[in-house]
Amino acid sequence: MTRTLMAALATSALTALPAFAVEKAAVLDTYADIAEAAYGDSLTTAKRLQAAVQVLVQTPSPEALEAAKAAWKAARVPYQQTEAFRFGNVIVDEWEGKVNAWPLDEGLIDYVDLSYGGATDENEYAALNVIANPKFTLSGNEVDATEITPALIADTLNEADEVESNVARGYHAIEFLLWGQDLNGTEPGAGNRPWTDYAQGEACTNANCDRRGAYLLAATDLLVSDLEEMAGNWAEGGAARASVLADENAGLNTILTGMGSLSYGELAGERMKLGVLLNDPEEEQDCFSDNTYNSHFYDGMGIRNVYLGEYVRVDGSVVSGPSVSDLVAAADPAVDAGLRAALANTMDKLGQIKTTAESGFAYDQMLARGNAAGEALVLGAVDALVAQTRDIERAVSVLGLDQIAFEGSDSLDNPSAVFE
Amino acid sequence: MRLTLVALILSLASPALADTEAVIRDHILPGQAAFSAGTRALAEAAQADCTAAALQPAYNTAFDAWMGISHLRLGPVEEAGRYQAIAFWPDARGLTEKTLRRLIAEEDPVVNTPHGYAEVSVAARGLFALDYMLYDEDFASYEAGSYSCALVQAITADLADLAGKIEAEWLSGFAETLRSAGQPGNTTYLSAREVTQALFTQLTTALEFDADQRLGQPMGTFERPRPKRAEARRSGRSLRNVTLSLEALRQMASLLAEPPPAETLAAFDMSLKNAERLDDPAFAGVETPQGRLKVEALQQNIRAIRTAAIEEVGTSLGVSAGFNSADGD
Numbered sequence: 232m233t234r235t236l237m238a239a240l241a242t243s244a245l246t247a248l249p250a251f252a253v254e255k256a257a258v259l260d261t262y263a264d265i266a267e268a269a270y271g272d273s274l275t276t277a278k279r280l281q282a283a284v285q286v287l288v289q290t291p292s293p294e295a296l297e298a299a300k301a302a303w304k305a306a307r308v309p310y311q312q313t314e315a316f317r318f319g320n321v322i323v324d325e326w327e328g329k330v331n332a333w334p335l336d337e338g339l340i341d342y343v344d345l346s347y348g349g350a351t352d353e354n355e356y357a358a359l360n361v362i363a364n365p366k367f368t369l370s371g372n373e374v375d376a377t378e379i380t381p382a383l384i385a386d387t388l389n390e391a392d393e394v395e396s397n398v399a400r401g402y403h404a405i406e407f408l409l410w411g412q413d414l415n416g417t418e419p420g421a422g423n424r425p426w427t428d429y430a431q432g433e434a435c436t437n438a439n440c441d442r443r444g445a446y447l448l449a450a451t452d453l454l455v456s457d458l459e460e461m462a463g464n465w466a467e468g469g470a471a472r473a474s475v476l477a478d479e480n481a482g483l484n485t486i487l488t489g490m491g492s493l494s495y496g497e498l499a500g501e502r503m504k505l506g507v508l509l510n511d512p513e514e515e516q517d518c519f520s521d522n523t524y525n526s527h528f529y530d531g532m533g534i535r536n537v538y539l540g541e542y543v544r545v546d547g548s549v550v551s552g553p554s555v556s557d558l559v560a561a562a563d564p565a566v567d568a569g570l571r572a573a574l575a576n577t578m579d580k581l582g583q584i585k586t587t588a589e590s591g592f593a594y595d596q597m598l599a600r601g602n603a604a605g606e607a608l609v610l611g612a613v614d615a616l617v618a619q620t621r622d623i624e625r626a627v628s629v630l631g632l633d634q635i636a637f638e639g640s641d642s643l644d645n646p647s648a649v650f651e
Numbered sequence: 652m653r654l655t656l657v658a659l660i661l662s663l664a665s666p667a668l669a670d671t672e673a674v675i676r677d678h679i680l681p682g683q684a685a686f687s688a689g690t691r692a693l694a695e696a697a698q699a700d701c702t703a704a705a706l707q708p709a710y711n712t713a714f715d716a717w718m719g720i721s722h723l724r725l726g727p728v729e730e731a732g733r734y735q736a737i738a739f740w741p742d743a744r745g746l747t748e749k750t751l752r753r754l755i756a757e758e759d760p761v762v763n764t765p766h767g768y769a770e771v772s773v774a775a776r777g778l779f780a781l782d783y784m785l786y787d788e789d790f791a792s793y794e795a796g797s798y799s800c801a802l803v804q805a806i807t808a809d810l811a812d813l814a815g816k817i818e819a820e821w822l823s824g825f826a827e828t829l830r831s832a833g834q835p836g837n838t839t840y841l842s843a844r845e846v847t848q849a850l851f852t853q854l855t856t857a858l859e860f861d862a863d864q865r866l867g868q869p870m871g872t873f874e875r876p877r878p879k880r881a882e883a884r885r886s887g888r889s890l891r892n893v894t895l896s897l898e899a900l901r902q903m904a905s906l907l908a909e910p911p912p913a914e915t916l917a918a919f920d921m922s923l924k925n926a927e928r929l930d931d932p933a934f935a936g937v938e939t940p941q942g943r944l945k946v947e948a949l950q951q952n953i954r955a956i957r958t959a960a961i962e963e964v965g966t967s968l969g970v971s972a973g974f975n976s977a978d979g980d
Contacts, residue, residue, distance in 0.1 A: 492974060495975070496978030497978065507732070508739075510771075511772065600771065600772065623974070624845075
């Protein structure tokens, strides 16, 4: 009894057998090829960021800081499109926190404004300031941070004291080191770190410019090596590719799980809706750079990429092939048309936020209390993402994949025993 | 093998349909009515006497009513962030306290405008804002005529307004949206099966929330228990909320599947029995190994209900859980 037959039976109950068969294996190949290309592009652009950061630290100048910021923003474009691969792929989900964790208690890393406050009940090290302190005690251990290395950041600082907001690595730690805190609240404007925070000698502002430069270099090196790891996982022979290709229906389920989980719980809920409901610009994903609207936009694009089986690379070349959309259309054209329309609607709504933000109405302002236009823009995209999730569920159903999640229990043999 | 068999049954035989009407009539609508009435009584009580001690009974009645419907994350409550405005929790960044402190320090006039409070951050709205205002020693000693008194009146009025709108929208439209699934013009639910799946998703998602959040938050890790993260710990409702949630979910499960899902209901009964024996209202016991073990055991009990529901209710109805708002981080 093969799963293919099973699926065919499930499908034939709903519609006539398709005139041509889209090979599931070919669809999974396209998916893995897009992942390889998108993580590869993320690596390429992170290396450009690394080069720009090296220039900034070696020969600091206003231009060098601006160039590094531009390189960071460019690096986010392909990376955000990979987020559709995160949920469903265990290898990606377990790794993701190394590169894209947020929100962060940035006072762990560097100086902050007085309004930031100090240590909190939740995080004793929220204002540790590693850049200013070469030696400190962390969870009872003496730490020698005289030399700031990728290993120090990865093994000692990141998630220090088991607190998730102690984010010491990844895009957002680098973003903070380039932009600094955004102190504009729900007014326009991003972080405004002076280039002289990296200047040498007497020109240095806010002290410890050498250590700040060392931290920035180490964090960027770490980002590059983390992306190398993930790009390798999707190359021919890589573990993530092999995992997706191992079982056709489970692989398809992975694709749709990634699309649905990112659309609904993560992007619509955690990242977009909460910010508006809390009127809180710190709920912005890219809060230092004010680049949040782009991160949301490219998340949406990444979801569409994996469904349509097409990704435009950073050099303009195109990776494409047989897609989930082809499979769904063969099973039930109406479900495919519905999901395509929903994805297009989401891109329209995310595009409206992007164009508005780029024409001067900052994402921060959209979150302000009583800003009805901003709220309508953001919640419009939230509604579109929630609606597209319903269509993704229909695609799961029409492909006969919705019984795959059944699994056994790993509960204790007799949890009631402790009450005896 | 089991997977194959299940799929075959589903694809060859038409799955049994759920009793959606029973769920709407005997579970959802009475629950909405109770929450609407409970919050209205709370708002009226706040107008008469806003002080903390006077309001606590009406607050608890309203919160109890919320636990009867808090698992129903579909329809009117999902519009424009109403769910979060009623129940903003967990609150990892301490925003409820921070926002309330700011409103009180600034004596923000937003409390004086009718319906103006709906614009305030959800962190300072709804039940969890009231848990601070009525129980936290830093907040609860306010007097009649003070800013805090007006704040509590605004929060309770806003909450009653939300609950009333949600109930009205169920009665005037969304109940019919569920009932008319698959009929022309219904663009929300294209088949009865989609409604079944949506209701089933509420069941499994809420069980996950009970285990992972209501119990998991205070449990923290073995090395680092977090009793201060327990839900509504100031009013000592943490365990009561789990119990009331399980009772509501048990009722929904028993109505949803015909015949009633025996294994799932037995798993509910086991959890409810152990919850009753826990004797740790705000999960303060998680700081001791023995206390933590008991909470962890209840967590395992609840996860076992979820497993039973997926295998028994899900299979008999021919659905699996859809996506939920907890997917993601």
